[in-house]
Amino acid sequence: MKPRMLTPARFARALAAYGTLAAAVVLLAPLFGAEPLSFRAILDAVLGRGGSVDAEIFLLQRLPRVFLAFLVGGSLAVSGAALQVVLKNSLAEPFILGIAGGGAVGAVTAISVPALMISIGPFTSVHLFTLAGCLACMAAIYRLASGDYGVSMNTILLAGVTFNVLCGAMIMLLRYLVSPHLLVAMDRWMMGGLDVVGYRELAGLLPFALPGLFLLFRHSGALNQLAFGEELAAGHGVDVAVVHKQVFLGTGLATAAAVTMAGPIGFVGLVVPHAVRRISGQDQRLVLPASFLLGGGFLTLCDLCARTVVAPTEMPVGIITAMIGGPVFLRILFKSRN
Amino acid sequence: MNAANASPVLFQVRDVDFAYPRALFRLAGASFSLYAGQVLGVIGPNGSGKSTLLKIAAGLVPPGSGSVTALGRDIFAMPRRERARILGYLPQQAGVHLDFLAREAVAMGRYPHTRGAGFLGAKDLEVVERSMEATDCLNLADRLFSSLSGGERQRVLLASVLAQEPRVLLLDEPTSAMDIHQQVRFFRLVRKLCTQGLAAAVVTHDLNLASRFSDRLLLMKDGRVMEDGPPESLITESILASAYGSGIRVLDGPDGRGPLVIPDPGPGEGEGA
Numbered sequence: 001m002k003p004r005m006l007t008p009a010r011f012a013r014a015l016a017a018y019g020t021l022a023a024a025v026v027l028l029a030p031l032f033g034a035e036p037l038s039f040r041a042i043l044d045a046v047l048g049r050g051g052s053v054d055a056e057i058f059l060l061q062r063l064p065r066v067f068l069a070f071l072v073g074g075s076l077a078v079s080g081a082a083l084q085v086v087l088k089n090s091l092a093e094p095f096i097l098g099i100a101g102g103g104a105v106g107a108v109t110a111i112s113v114p115a116l117m118i119s120i121g122p123f124t125s126v127h128l129f130t131l132a133g134c135l136a137c138m139a140a141i142y143r144l145a146s147g148d149y150g151v152s153m154n155t156i157l158l159a160g161v162t163f164n165v166l167c168g169a170m171i172m173l174l175r176y177l178v179s180p181h182l183l184v185a186m187d188r189w190m191m192g193g194l195d196v197v198g199y200r201e202l203a204g205l206l207p208f209a210l211p212g213l214f215l216l217f218r219h220s221g222a223l224n225q226l227a228f229g230e231e232l233a234a235g236h237g238v239d240v241a242v243v244h245k246q247v248f249l250g251t252g253l254a255t256a257a258a259v260t261m262a263g264p265i266g267f268v269g270l271v272v273p274h275a276v277r278r279i280s281g282q283d284q285r286l287v288l289p290a291s292f293l294l295g296g297g298f299l300t301l302c303d304l305c306a307r308t309v310v311a312p313t314e315m316p317v318g319i320i321t322a323m324i325g326g327p328v329f330l331r332i333l334f335k336s337r338n
Numbered sequence: 339m340n341a342a343n344a345s346p347v348l349f350q351v352r353d354v355d356f357a358y359p360r361a362l363f364r365l366a367g368a369s370f371s372l373y374a375g376q377v378l379g380v381i382g383p384n385g386s387g388k389s390t391l392l393k394i395a396a397g398l399v400p401p402g403s404g405s406v407t408a409l410g411r412d413i414f415a416m417p418r419r420e421r422a423r424i425l426g427y428l429p430q431q432a433g434v435h436l437d438f439l440a441r442e443a444v445a446m447g448r449y450p451h452t453r454g455a456g457f458l459g460a461k462d463l464e465v466v467e468r469s470m471e472a473t474d475c476l477n478l479a480d481r482l483f484s485s486l487s488g489g490e491r492q493r494v495l496l497a498s499v500l501a502q503e504p505r506v507l508l509l510d511e512p513t514s515a516m517d518i519h520q521q522v523r524f525f526r527l528v529r530k531l532c533t534q535g536l537a538a539a540v541v542t543h544d545l546n547l548a549s550r551f552s553d554r555l556l557l558m559k560d561g562r563v564m565e566d567g568p569p570e571s572l573i574t575e576s577i578l579a580s581a582y583g584s585g586i587r588v589l590d591g592p593d594g595r596g597p598l599v600i601p602d603p604g605p606g607e608g609e610g611a
């Protein structure tokens with residue numbers, strides 16, 4: 001495609017296209033699943049003409065799950081897109097921040113020590129410990145990276161990688177110590193999944209995901225300016241320190257929310273932004289919202305596969321994102337070589 | 339500062355001290371003023387603090403002490419976008435991290451003039467085209483920035499600074515990669531902009547360009563302003579030797595427009611003095 005400048009008309013057209021795609025996925029995905037549902041019955045229930053089991057499955061199980069998949073996929077993709085810009089690294093993805101590592105330690109701890117079983121509202125101890133782990137990691141990295149001139153993106157990258165290794169070691173230690181029957185639960189968490197979700201979990205996630213996404217979208221124009229380095233961006237009137245800080249906080253919050261509800265789902269945050277850039281160009285004002293829509297749609301579809309391919313059981317969605325995402329990414333790489 | 343200056347002061351750096359964390363280099367008591375209609379050439383050896391001084395002047399880093407004012411106002415108390423509508427800063431080095439078109443790169447200079455999503459209006463686009471015309475890069479507009487040569491990139495980024503429509507230009511080695519025609523073109527452009535009421539500080543290692551096109555020169559050495567004055571009084575063998583070291587000869591220009599600096603190849607086979 002010939003590159004062109006982003007105009008309001010092109011912006012609107014592109015977002016409308018991504019939006020239509022996303023809406024179609026969100027509307028169609030809940031109709032499919034292990035149980036075949038009657039579209040009539042659902043429609044009747046929605047229109048207030050009496051409930052049915054079909055409608056209940058649709059409204060109380062599949063729909064919230066689809067929303068969650070969409071929100072998680074969208075959050076990961078936007079986080080990846082923004083991180084790739086501020087870290088100047090096209091391989092950056094949300095888990096590079098080490099936040100997911102902290103979340104994993106939290107989850108594994110909660111699983112290892114059944115005595116910790118507590119729950120607040122709809123959230124189990126695994127949720128709570130994952131969130132705590134993510135936020136603790138994020139705070140630690142933020143402190144390490146704060147220096148004389150705001151946060152250093154380089155330090156964030158190094159600290160993130162190191163934290164991931166450290167967290168990996170802690171997880172190994174816990175795995176070594178716990179009784180073997182708990183390992184299955186840990187492995188299952190690591191693979192990522194979107195099962196067991198209701199509207200309350202979804203609502204509990206929003207206070208983290210929404211401010212995070214807001215911070216990222218707010219700076220999409222400033223992210224463009226970073227294309228030619230921080231100094232020129234600053235000369236053009238961007239407060240680079242604020243952008244760095246808020247993008248880190250934004251990706252941190254959005255990723256923490258996603259990991260808490262769905263475990264570490266890989267590849268969405270890496271592949272989706274690259275796909276969007278190939279389709280729609282480099283302007284981050286379009287890349288960020290388009291990544292949200294495409295990432296949401298992509299994970300919803302992957303989750304649909306997870307629910308249906310091996311029905312009546314389920315596959316961890318993380319396996320599917322990697323199996324689809326890996327080849328897609330390779331293809332993008334291969335095509336941009338030629 | 340020197341002589342009676344009829345033109346108004348647009349920009350002032352006063353008694354600026356600065357040190358990088360954990361580094362030996364110190365900027366000490368640096369001051370300069372920029373007057374409407376005048377070009378200040380900033381020269382000095384590598385590592386003398388020219389870029390550091392310009393970064394502080396542009397508000398990228400706050401000084402340890404001292405003040406920087408533009409149009410009489412403290413630049414560190416100004417909102418960033420407002421500051422960028424007054425100061426146009428071109429860093430010595432720029433990265434290429436996202437693959438934008440040259441025209442998009444220039445359009446980025448409109449950032450301080452836009453709100454919200456930052457889409458450009460007709461007037462903005464006109465300024466973008468005019469800026470590209472001024473730096474002779476209209477023919478590059480639809481090329482990817484990453485595919486441009488070093489000098490072409492400098493012209494595009496310079497256009498992006500001009501697109502800010504600043505009153506004061508702070509340019510750090512804007513011509514270091516340009517051919518001689520483009521260098522002359524650039525300095526003529528800066529002079530022309532200054533006759534329209536702008537003020538400019540231009541860092542360069544080309545002493546001839548600096549002395550021929552500047553109204554005044556600022557000579558930096560070891561983090562201090564060593565000299566500040568008209569080119570004729572500053573471009574002498576003794577001053578340049580004490581600033582840079584040996585190997586510089588100064589001749590009277592044959593066209594009567596100031597001295598010429600030429601490299602001294604030294605005494606043939608033997609080692610240079």
Ligand SMILES: Nc1ncnc2c1ncn2[C@@H]1O[C@H](COP(=O)(O)OP(=O)(O)OP(=O)(O)O)[C@@H](O)[C@H]1O
Nearest residue numbers: 358361363382383384385386387388389390391430
């Ligand atoms: N970020 C930094 N941290 C520590 N020291 C620095 C930093 N940037 C520059 N310096 C040091 O400060 C001194 C002045 O650097 P500056 O870039 O201002 O020099 P300059 O006059 O622009 O040189 P040049 O002509 O090579 O561009 C140098 O000794 C340099 O090593």
Ligand SMILES: [Mg+2]
Nearest residue numbers: 388389390430
């Ligand atoms: Mg320099």
